[in-house]
Amino acid sequence: MHAAGRRIRRGLRLAACWLAALLPAGPVLAEDGHDLWLRYVPVQEERAADYRARATELVVASATPTGQATREELVRGLRGLLGTAPALAARAGRDGAVVVGTPAGSPQLAALAPDLAALGEEGYLIRSLPIGGRKATVVAANTDRGALYGAFHFLRLIQTGQPLHALDIRQAPKTKVRVLNHWDNLDRYVERGYAGESIWDWHRLPGWKDPRYTGYARANASIGINGTVLNNVNTSAQMLTPMYLEKAAALAGVFRPYGIKVYLSARFSAPIEIGGLKTADPLDPAVRRWWKAKADEVYRTIPDFGGFLVKANSEGQPGPQDYGRSHADGANMLAEALAPHGGIVMWRAFVYSHEEPDDRAKQAYTEFVPYDGTFAPNVLVQVKNGAIDFQPREPFHPLFGAMPKTPLMMEFQITKEYLGFATHLAYLAPLYEEALRADTQVRGPGSTVAKVVDGSLEGHALTGMAGVANIGSDRNWSGSHFDQANWFAFGRLAWDPYLESEAIAREWVKMTFSTDPAVVDPVVAMMMGSREAVVDYMTPLGLHHLMGRGHHYGPAPWVSGGPRADWTSVYYHRADAKGIGFDRSATGSNAVAQYAAPVAAQFGDLATVPEEFLLWFHHVPWDHRMASGRTLWDELVHRYGRGVDYVRGMRTTWDGLAGKVDAERHAQVAAFLAIQEQEAQWWRDASIAYFQTFSKRPLPAGEAAPPHDLAYYQSLQFPFAPGDGK
Template identity: 50%
Template sequence: MRNLLFFIILSASFGVKAEDGYRLWLRHDLIEDTDLRTKYVKSAAFVHCEEVSLVAETATRELRKGLGGLLGITLFDEPGKQGDQGVYLGIRGKSSRIEDFLKDNNVPDLGSEGYHLAADEGDLLIIADDDKGLLYGAFDLLQMMSRGESLATLNRTERPAYEHRILNHWDNLDRTVERGYAGFSIWNWHQLPDFIDQRYVDYARANASVGINGTVVTNVNANSLVFRDDYLDKAAALADVFRPYGIKLYLTARFSSPMELGGLETADPLDPEVMAWWKDKVEEIYARIPDFGGFLVKANSEGQPGPREYGRSHAEGANMLADALEPHGGIVMWRAFVYTDKEGGDRFREAYDEFRPLDGKFRKNVMLQIKNGPIDFQPREPVSPLFAAMPRTPLLLELQITKEYLGQGTHTVGLASMYEEILTTDMHPEQAGGKVHELVSGIAGVSNIGTARNWTGNLFGQADWYAFGRLSWSPETSARTIFRDWSALTFGTKPTVVDRVTQMLTISYPACVNYMTPMGLHHIMATGHHYGPGPWVNDLGRDDWNPYYYHWATKDSVGFDRTATGSGALSQYPPAFAKQYEDPDNCPPEFLLWFHRVPWSMTLANGNDLWREIGLRYQRGVDQVDEMQKMWNSLKADIDPERFVYAAQHLNIQRKEAAWWRDACLSYFHSVNARPLPHEVPVPARSLQSYVDEFYPYSPGIRPRW
């Protein structure tokens, strides 16, 4: 109540418009720079589009509404009503105004969803080869104007790098969200198809504004119920909302659905009755959703049913579903997140060992969806060796937008930096075309969108959703560019604000790695909920469920040997790529303990021994959060009070938990190696046992146990 009164009083006293973050980066408020606004108005008296389609109508409507807000004017729908200059949207060959421009200007083939923006004789032109291109061009133009960019010499072509740019929701039909930290699922299945929440529309426009063109609305730990007739009607209602924004709906397919829903005795993918069941079910779906995208499948992983139960390969399972979808243009996204039920191996190796022999055996409409790293969305992982091992199979890069292992719902961690690091990793340094973004055919992102008023819980989590969209369209965009653009669209274009928010986000990712898992430590989170540190855990049912398994710390040494003397996982990479990690003395320090077991006393290139360097990096992570807090607090006068206080409180939690990570981990490792802490690092105020005894039974985002 005190905070609420503070917001009301402060807003009334200073005339600051309260904001709750709901509008994301699509605020479209009046441009305060009157000279700039005047320049824009001269080219935007009207918005005219000759193309007639749902998507083209959406593009036109978004432009009129957005420009009206930015410029403070009412826009007309055709020239001649007011002024002679305006915005024209047109598909090549269908618009006389666009054709006039093309006679004298060379605009290349734009392909599906591409667009060209141009300023011509005072008009602004959005040119495309299809209606989706018009929509993406419209949002791009609005964002350029929102950031205050000059349009005088505008002449730019944009094409998406990938056809498939897809969000994955790990949302259950009961509205719980696995590994979700922003409230409950926004999909109210109980009230669908009769009640359509405005949030569904706003969700679709947010995705379209950053180029996302598909969404999987159900959890990979799937429920067969979604294929029941009434639930297909509900899914169709969502698809109807998404369609005007160029977004396809996908569903997760539980492999055992023919048994659980269809009453069959088997789900064997080579059984004719099973094939027929899926074929009929797919036809039912397309009868309701003509542009249905296809299935996402998690199979034979963490208890999920799959083809291996019948002695069939992943390729045979995926191909059966692909054959049912192929006549309708649908795809199967088959997840490669698998690890064996047998103990004694290295989980790092297992997806490669399972899928590498299947390269070239999948149908053309199967995409193998691979997590960015070989373990499980750790703060920093080496890229999965599978990206360079499946040249005859279309690949989807799976990134995590939600922060299961990155501070969950409270920590500010600008994931564009992580995405940039992954996408630009060159797996074939000896030849062209070997960067991860060149080896994949699309990108999928595990979302963190929920019923929180600001969509993502942590306000800065919006930047990760925005970054995922931008990079799925243009994967070579720098993280810093994305941070600057998001800041300007979210908080306004004042240089001080943009500069400091950009810097905050830039240091936030290395800060998180430092205070959680420096030097290649990994998977040392508490078990189950993964909230907080737990490097001491070593009493679970199998080795690779234990954090201890991933570092093997003893009095003398620490780390996981994945070279030829250990698990041999390093050999799964192309030789030229693996070479940089083979020698512990030359291995990049951020991956040292991923690939090597080394003495605590090992001398590093900077002169520090390993133990001292680990301690200093933990401390550096905490110091970097201090820097982030100071930068945010310096902007108090420039940010609306509601969003300022909201973010400040989360930064306070992050600072406390960064110190928790530092103190708990260093206390544990010190108890093992008995080496003194670096003098620059404060002695933990609490005993190691007090950290071990902490218990958090109701941490958010835990996988439901049905």
């Protein structure tokens, strides 16, 4: 070889060595949030040795698709957490085995059958016990689905640093139907979505099944969600055509091993739009035959189809009232079609007609309570947590407790339509917990909304909870890293409505960021106050519906006019020279009368109503003296500023975690918190500038005046804000 050639070869070898020294030894995945709470990063070494000793061998007897998914998850999780995967075996043969299965499928678990009897199809046991004279950890259930849920719980114990000795965990879900509602359109636009396009790539289905669909199923199964409504409640009838049913069937095939059923939003006028009928009257025999045939077709295509979600006679959607029929008539027609297949109807109680009522908050109660006990057994009436529309704070919906003969399904919003979209950090579990713990008092003290939802108050077997999803095509699924916590919290509370929001936050932070107390404690602390901060700088003291028209972005308490009064802000706050607030007491709309007498008495009396609901139920003079000793005006200004100050404090806390949280996620959260502070200040300033035109009072000492006049804030326009309905 010529000398020049040798020099070139030597130079290439040196360059390769130099590059090797710079590059990491193996592939490094960026912490971009895609793995959600299923990161499976190595545990602290002082715990790892003990965990490895208790997971030396893995036995998953079931060869079903769900059993295979369970085995793959445990191998993936244990390899990531412990740095090594346990040996796979057909039977437990050494100390430290993890045995997962059912008594029917694994003789080693047969003795546990009596202990599992009361846990149903989805419950499980996680127990430390000897098998064949050797120490083992058992995850046992009556079904493979229950075993899958137990396996995720077992991995969660390791992720959060819990001890694995002397385990004796017994769990079963307290609600039967735990679903996400996707407000996704067939063109991939997501109504009230702030995380990109819909993850359902309808055009390329059924041929292309994006791997994200499996990731979606894993994440949902890990928190006990067992159903998904694929399409928007403001739906197109095309969803029920053969083309789209085939696409939905492809998704159902991906989700099935993870215990997730597919549901569809059904457009009430579908018999006209795709069926060629001249009516959709639910009492018309031809219409009933059409829906029965359609249900048969759906189940031929998707044998384990869950059922229909329906939005009817609300916001212009067609429904049974178009034909002089009731909500029960409409729901029962669909229930009749689904019943032979085991399907259910989730009929939304979010209704308000074009004939404006005296108070929109009263309409759902008025339309549904007279039909209590007339809905078919496979109908769930799906009720939002509050009577208006997912506001930062609402009192619990008066329907809870008012329909004892009808199972009511809770509907929460996970996507933050009214709480800052994806850029504001607002941990929603305290909102969910507040609603679930509210006491309806219909059976005396302790008759909580949670007991209505889980069926225990009235003995209902069909129960459920729905969450309007915040998931999109963004790499981190939800647009913001902290919005993942709301998806996680919804699933955990749907499984058990009595869990505490702080405990859920602590779990999520440990699984998502770090188990280091120097990270966990401050992050949980800032999360726990974040929703209250949003209430303060957006809608303090019971104010509500003050956002921009249509897109719902930013403050606009001045919105008036348009097609309906109850789509305006002024309809709800009713500020004038005398005071502010919507009088729903006996002297006003009397909406308080829809609650049980003790609750109505509390809410209806200015002296006893909780201050957080003050302006929801009362029109209050500006000089009314608050518990703090301040006047109402001064307290209102104080609350606005307090919300901004809390966001400022969150920024300081998060800045102090630099180096303790991976750089990529830390940078995005920091940027979003900066946006949140700017927008919180905007909410504070615009709201004060507007309401001061009515109060005519000076700002309290030390409170800065808005930097612009009211006309400036009113001039701001946002025609392309994301998430608006089409």
